Amino acid sequence: MNYPALNPATAAQLEARNASPFAQVGLNRLIDQMIDGYVSWREECAAVATAYENWSRSARQDRGLAYAAYTAALDREERAASTYRSLAERIPLP
Numbered sequence: 001m002n003y004p005a006l007n008p009a010t011a012a013q014l015e016a017r018n019a020s021p022f023a024q025v026g027l028n029r030l031i032d033q034m035i036d037g038y039v040s041w042r043e044e045c046a047a048v049a050t051a052y053e054n055w056s057r058s059a060r061q062d063r064g065l066a067y068a069a070y071t072a073a074l075d076r077e078e079r080a081a082s083t084y085r086s087l088a089e090r091i092p093l094p
Helices: 008-017 021-057 060-090
Strands: none
Touching: 021 060
């Protein structure tokens, strides 16, 4: 069946209902991993915002350390986004 108006995760869940039991378990597991990846990415996005605020409000003597924390948060967010993207790309489109 084709579900073009739905987002990929929802469409994949609907497709899983029509799949073999083995394929359904694998797809459901992948969807769960993708949702976990999305949550991780959004948490890292929030951490970037917090780190930026801390850096922008830091005292002059603390700016170097605050900037390092901000760039580390950006790196973590980028890794989380990449993980989420790779999981989302594995979801078969209808």
